Structure formats: structure tokens, C-alpha cells
Amino acid sequence: MAKVLDGKPVVNALLKRMHEKVEHLREKGVTPTLCLLRIGEKTQDVAYEKSILKQCEAGGVDVVRIILPKNATQEMLDKKLMEANVDDSIHGILLFRPFPEQIDDEHTRELLNPDKDVDGCTVGSLSGIFTNTKIGFAPCTPQAIMEILHFYGIDIERKRAAVIGRSLVVGRPISAMLMHENATVVTCHTRTDGVDSITREADILVSATGRLNSITAAYTNPHQVIIDVGINWDEERGKIAGDVSYEEVEPLVNAITPVPGGVGTVTTCVLVEHVIDAAERAATGEEKPI
Amino acid sequence: MAKVLDGKPVVNALLKRMHEKVEHLREKGVTPTLCLLRIGEKTQDVAYEKSILKQCEAGGVDVVRIILPKNATQEMLDKKLMEANVDDSIHGILLFRPFPEQIDDEHTRELLNPDKDVDGCTVGSLSGIFTNTKIGFAPCTPQAIMEILHFYGIDIERKRAAVIGRSLVVGRPISAMLMHENATVVTCHTRTDGVDSITREADILVSATGRLNSITAAYTNPHQVIIDVGINWDEERGKIAGDVSYEEVEPLVNAITPVPGGVGTVTTCVLVEHVIDAAERAATGEEKPI
Numbered sequence: 042m043a044k045v046l047d048g049k050p051v052v053n054a055l056l057k058r059m060h061e062k063v064e065h066l067r068e069k070g071v072t073p074t075l076c077l078l079r080i081g082e083k084t085q086d087v088a089y090e091k092s093i094l095k096q097c098e099a100g101g102v103d104v105v106r107i108i109l110p111k112n113a114t115q116e117m118l119d120k121k122l123m124e125a126n127v128d129d130s131i132h133g134i135l136l137f138r139p140f141p142e143q144i145d146d147e148h149t150r151e152l153l154n155p156d157k158d159v160d161g162c163t164v165g166s167l168s169g170i171f172t173n174t175k176i177g178f179a180p181c182t183p184q185a186i187m188e189i190l191h192f193y194g195i196d197i198e199r200k201r202a203a204v205i206g207r208s209l210v211v212g213r214p215i216s217a218m219l220m221h222e223n224a225t226v227v228t229c230h231t232r233t234d235g236v237d238s239i240t241r242e243a244d245i246l247v248s249a250t251g252r253l254n255s256i257t258a259a260y261t262n263p264h265q266v267i268i269d270v271g272i273n274w275d276e277e278r279g280k281i282a283g284d285v286s287y288e289e290v291e292p293l294v295n296a297i298t299p300v301p302g303g304v305g306t307v308t309t310c311v312l313v314e315h316v317i318d319a320a321e322r323a324a325t326g327e328e329k330p331i
Numbered sequence: 332m333a334k335v336l337d338g339k340p341v342v343n344a345l346l347k348r349m350h351e352k353v354e355h356l357r358e359k360g361v362t363p364t365l366c367l368l369r370i371g372e373k374t375q376d377v378a379y380e381k382s383i384l385k386q387c388e389a390g391g392v393d394v395v396r397i398i399l400p401k402n403a404t405q406e407m408l409d410k411k412l413m414e415a416n417v418d419d420s421i422h423g424i425l426l427f428r429p430f431p432e433q434i435d436d437e438h439t440r441e442l443l444n445p446d447k448d449v450d451g452c453t454v455g456s457l458s459g460i461f462t463n464t465k466i467g468f469a470p471c472t473p474q475a476i477m478e479i480l481h482f483y484g485i486d487i488e489r490k491r492a493a494v495i496g497r498s499l500v501v502g503r504p505i506s507a508m509l510m511h512e513n514a515t516v517v518t519c520h521t522r523t524d525g526v527d528s529i530t531r532e533a534d535i536l537v538s539a540t541g542r543l544n545s546i547t548a549a550y551t552n553p554h555q556v557i558i559d560v561g562i563n564w565d566e567e568r569g570k571i572a573g574d575v576s577y578e579e580v581e582p583l584v585n586a587i588t589p590v591p592g593g594v595g596t597v598t599t600c601v602l603v604e605h606v607i608d609a610a611e612r613a614a615t616g617e618e619k620p621i
Contacts, residue, residue: 147464164466168458171507172499174437176454199522207510209462217461220497220518225529227517228510232489239515 044193044296046268048306051192055310056099062317063101066324073320074103075159075313076125079137080118080144081111086137092309093135100313105131115144119152126154132323133159133316156322159315161214170214173221178315183215185307186247186268187222189298195245195266197222203240205229205256205284206249211270215247236260254286258293267297270304334483334586336558338596341482345600346389352607353391356614363610364393365449365603366415369427370408370434371401376427382599383425390603395421405434409442416444422613423449423606446612449605451504460504463511468605473505475597476537476558477512479588485535485556487512493530495519495546495574496539501560505537526550544576548583557587560594 066073075097079086090106097104107121118140125134134157140146155165161180169176170183178184190197202224206212216228224245229236240246240260248256249270261267271284283300291297298304356363365387369376380396387394397411408430415424424447430436445455451470459466460473468474480487492514496502506518514535519526530536530550538546539560551557561574573590581587588594 164458164462164464167462168454171461171503172454172457174454199524213461213507217503220520223520223522225517225519225523227515229515230510230513232513233515234489 043267043291043294045291046189046193046266046296046298046303048189048298048303051189051307052310054192055188055307055314059100059310059314059317062321066317066320067101069324071320071324072103073101073132073317074105074130075316076105076107076128076131076134076157077137078107078109078118078121078125078134080109080113080141083137089137089309093312096309096313097316100310100317102313102316111141112143113141115148118144118149122149122152126152126157129323131157132320133157133312135160135312136162138162157319159312159319161315162210167209167214171217173217178318179218180210180214181308181311181315182211182249182270182304183218184311185304186215186270187218188307188311189268189304190245190266193296195296197224197245200224200244201242202226202245202247203229203243204247204249205236205240206247206251206270208249211247211249215249219245219247248284250284252284253282254284256285256290258286258289261290261294263293263295265294265296267294268304269298269300271300272305333557333581333584335581336479336483336556336586336588336593338479338588338593341479341597342600344482345478345597345604349390349600349604349607352604352611356607356610357391359614361610361614362393363391363607364395364421364423365606366395366397366418366421366424366447367427368397368399368408368411368415368424370399370403370431373427379427379599383602386599386603387606390600390607392603392606401431402433403431405438408434408439412439412442416442416447419613421447422610423447423602425450425602426452428452447609449602449609451605452500457499457504461507463507468608469508470500470504471598471601471605472501472560472594473508474601475594476505476560477508478597478601479558479594480535480556483586485586487514487535490514490534491532492516492535492537493519493533494537494539495526495530496537496541496560498539501537501539505539509535509537538574540574542574543572544574546575546580548576548579551580551584553583553585555584555586557584558594559588559590561590562595 125131150162155163158166161178166177202219204216207230216226220226237259245266247268253273269283269285275282281301440452445453448456451468456467492509494506497520506516510516527549535556537558543563559573559575565572571591
């Protein structure tokens with residue numbers, strides 16, 4: 042039976058760290074503030090926003106919400122974004138994506154002030170991850186994975202890691218971050234043949250396939266640590282589930298993150314910590330990311 | 332016996348492509364021009380410069396050389412670099428690195444105008460590689476590898492690739508570039524245990540260990556294509572050699588690049604093509620890299 046890598050104690054440890062930073066900032070008269078920029082009322086966005094609001098409250102971070110109608114134009118969005126970019130009382134900006142189709146994703150991301158890119162979505166922030174320089178913030182999901190691995194004392198150095206997925210939000214940055222901590226990483230994707238034969242040799246398996254029950258026993262080995270990034274709807278059971286066929290796999294591996302209650306739980310907390318860190322950087326006038 | 336992936340025919344194909352572009356530019360009154368910025372007279376730098384001059388001449392690219400004394404200060408270098416940055420008659424700038432110890436590498440690289448970063452050494456250029464966006468130029472060595480693979484029609488899609496080395500100049504960018512063409516890539520490094528057991532499973536092996544004879548038969552398989560990035564001095568034989576123990580390995584694999592005459596030969600040519608491309612971008616007023 043696997044050790045379950047529950048996200049809650051990780052969140053509690055992060056909150057403790059965050060509270061100390063926030064206290065310090067409040068002494069300087071700074072209240073870390075996150076600006077949420079949302080277009081329309083998509084169920085998923087509203088649910089995510091709710092969890093962010095809750096986590097911001099727990100972390101001592103204020104929130105400014107800007108909500109545009111679902112048919113908002115690029116110009117409307119650009120204007121609001123540029124206002125938030127230069128507003129010194131706002132330390133971080135979160136753009137709810139994917140945007141509606143009239144909005145240009147790349148254009149909008151690159152308009153975002155990199156100092157306030159707490160979600161790590163600009164090319165500048167990502168370049169910091171890939172080159173392992175201290176530019177910007179990491180995307181929150183891969184950083185949440187690293188927080189979980191660190192919290193539970195899972196060895197990364199000299200281990201083999203397999204990542205399934207090569208998105209800029211999860212797969213590619215987590216591959217880079219694991220390598221920076223001296224794992225040997227293979228990144229699998231939709232054009233990889235025999236993924237199971239690759240992952241079977243991995244000490245750490247990160248799945249970001251986004252497909253329910255796509256990780257079966259054949260992908261695993263008994264000493265493996267599985268990080269399940271998937272958030273899928275299990276129609277049959279009427280509940281949220283990860284990529285891993287949990288009942289089948291859990292008894293066979295060394296450790297596994299649950300879904301829900303695993304990576305996702307920590308991800309929102311990481312976002313909130315980024316806001317605090319951005320406020321710290323602004324307050325101390327630390328050199329800005331290029 | 333392996334097919335030898337000779338660099339010369341690749342260079343000839345590149346030169347043909349370059350000549351067409353240069354002709355087009357000359358019709359517009361533009362002569363693509365490379366600025367070489369060298370500090371001191373290190374043997375290696377002078378040798379590299381010589382091969383660049385030769386290749387520039389072959390490619391129809393003018394060269395401006397700026398040579399500073401070996402005890403040049405950061406301020407002297409910055410001044411020269413900034414002049415070249417804004418000089419419209421210069422389309423590309425090559426910094427000879429590693430610099431002498433009084434020069435700050437990161438500071439200097441980031442001072443370089445990214446539009447003129449024909450060697451792909453700024454964080455901006457690298458971020459274009461890692462995110463697979465058309466920002467800046469690729470570092471020349473990994474691009475030379477891709478040119479060789481393409482020229483010889485070597486399949487990349489769905490193949491397994493192993494890269495040994497994780498530098499920002501070779502290992503990490505070539506891993507990203509191979510993945511963008513749908514290879515499944517594992518990047519090995521100094522903290523990887525059992526490198527030979529990993530590379531034995533690879534269809535394509537890229538070695539950038541920088542250690543003579545470090546790739547032996549145990550690292551290979553009969554259908555493998557080996558790209559040898561190493562340029563080492565073989566004391567015993569009194570000649571340049573790669574990372575691969577060539578006499579041992581060559582009879583056992585499918586294809587292999589020679590050293591000298593392989594990747595290095597193509598690399599200089601790629602650099603020269605970047606100057607031409609930078610001149611084209613400047614002439615057409617193409618949107619600048621961010």
C-alpha cells in the first residue's frame with residue numbers, strides 16, 4: 042500500500058512560511074494584493090476563483106477582482122491589464138485562461154508585467170525556469186509538485202524521473218525543475234511510443250495526461266513515487282479523479298498523490314505565496330526580472 | 332560499418348541557401364555584417380576566429396573585428412558592445428567566451444542586443460528555444476546538429492534520443508529542439524547513474540561530455556545514430572578527437588559524425604547564416620524579438 046502524499050500538510054507548512062512573510066510586510070505597511078482578471082462566468086473559472094479567494098484569505102493576501110463581460114474585446118482587456126500593470130498597490134495578476142476566442146492568448150500574456158506574473162505564464166518567467174536563473178516566478182503547478190516532493194522528503198538527486206506531458210504549464214517546466222535538482226528526466230508526450238515501458242523504469246512519475254485512468258499498473262514499479270497532476274471528471278463515479286487508475290495502482294507503488302487533495306490543493310497555495318513574494322520584491326526594490 | 336555523417340555536404344547545402352539570401356540582400360544594398368568582439372589573444376579564440384573569417388568569406392558576410400587587450404575592463408567592453416548594439420551596419424555580434432575573469436559573463440551577455448545575438452547566448456534567445464517560439468536565434472551547435480540530422484534524412488519523430496550534457500550551449504537546447512520535432516528525449520548529466528544503460532536504448536545519441544573516449548561500445552546499439560559534439564585533444568595520437576572512442580564504436584552503429592569534420596564544421600556555418608538572417612530581419616523590419 043502506497044504512502045498517500047496528502048496536499049493538506051504541505052499547504053499548512055506553506056501557510057506558516059507565508060504568515061511570517063506577510064507579518065513582516067504589514068509592519069512595513071504593505072498588504073500583498075492579487076488582481077484577478079476574469080472574462081465571463083465560466084463554471085471552471087468561477088470555481089477556481091473561489092478556491093483562490095479562500096486561499097488568499099488564509100494567506101493574508103487581499104484580492105481585487107476585475108470581471109469583464111464574456112464578449113469583452115481585446116482592447117477592453119488590454120486597458121484593464123495595463124492599468125493593473127502599473128498600479129503599485131497590486132503585486133500579482135492572475136489571468137483566467139484559456140480566454141474566450143476573441144482574445145489573443147500570446148499577446149495578452151506578453152502584455153502582462155513580468156514582475157506581477159505570479160502564475161509564471163510569460164516567456165520571461167518560463168525562461169527563468171529553463172535557464173535556472175532567478176527570473177520571475179515558476180508556473181504554480183510544477184512548483185507545487187516540487188513543494189510536495191520536498192515536504193515528504195522524496196529523493197530527487199540521481200533519481201530517474203518520467204514526465205508525461207510537454208505543456209508549458211506543467212510538463213516542460215517540471216522536467217526542467219527536476220533536472221535542476223539532479224534527476225535524470227525523460228519527457229514523454231503524444232508522439233512517444235511505449236510510454237509504459239519508459240515510465241516503468243522511473244523512480245518518480247509525473248502524469249499530466251489529462252486522461253482519466255490513463256496510468257495503469259503497467260506504467261509503474263513497486264518503488265515508484267507517482268505525482269498525479271490530472272483533474273478529470275469521472276462520469277461513472279460522479280466525482281473528480283486524476284490520471285491514475287487509483288484503486289488499481291495505489292496498492293502497487295511506493296507513494297502517490299491523491300486527486301482531489303494533492304497537487305491541485307498545493308497549487309493555489311503556491312500562487313498566493315507568489316503574490317507575497319512579489320510584494321516583498323516590490324517593497325525591497327529588489328532587482329526586477331528582465 | 333557506420334555511415335559517416337560528414338559535415339562538408341551539409342555546409343555546402345547551407346552555403347547554397349545562404350548565397351540566395353545574400354544576393355537578395357545585396358540587391359537591397361545590404362551587406363550582412365558580423366562584429367567579432369574578442370578580448371586578448373587566446374589560442375582557441377584566435378583559431379575559432381580564423382574559421383569564422385573563412386566561413387564568412389564563403390558566405391558573403393563582412394566582418395568587423397574589435398579586439399581588446401587581455402586586461403580590458405568591464406567598462407571598456409560594455410562601451411564597445413553598446414556601440415555595436417546600436418550600429419545599424421552591424422547585424423550580428425559574436426562574443427568570444429569564456430571571458431577573462433575580470434569580465435562578468437551574465438552581465439555582458441544580457442547587455443547584448445538580442446536582435447544581434449547570432450550565437451543564441453542571451454536568456455531571451457534561449458527562451459525562444461525552450462518555449463518553441465520564434466524569438467531570437469538558436470545557439471549554433473544545437474542548430475548545427477539539427478541541420479545534420481535533417482540533411483541526412485534521419486528520422487526524429489517518435490524516436491528515442493539521449494543527450495549527454497546539460498549545458499545551456501548544447502545539452503539543454505538540443506534536448507528541447509529534438510523534443511519539438513517529436514523525439515522522446517532523456518537528458519543525462521554528471522549526476523546520472525548508469526548513463527550507458529540509458530543511451531543503449533536511444534535511437535539518437537548526442538554526446539557533449541567533453542571527455543575523450545568517454546563513449547564506448549557499451550553506450551550504443553546497432554541502429555543508433557551518434558552525434559559527437561566533443562572537441563578534445565588526443566594527446567596520445569597528437570590530434571583533435573571527439574567524445575566517442577571512434578575506432579571501437581564506428582563499426583557497431585548505424586551512423587556517426589566524425590571529429591573533426593562533423594558538428595563543428597557545420598556550427599560555424601550556422602553562425603554565418605544567422606548573421607544573414609539578422610540582416611534580413613533588420614532589412615524587412617520584421618517584428619523584433621522581445
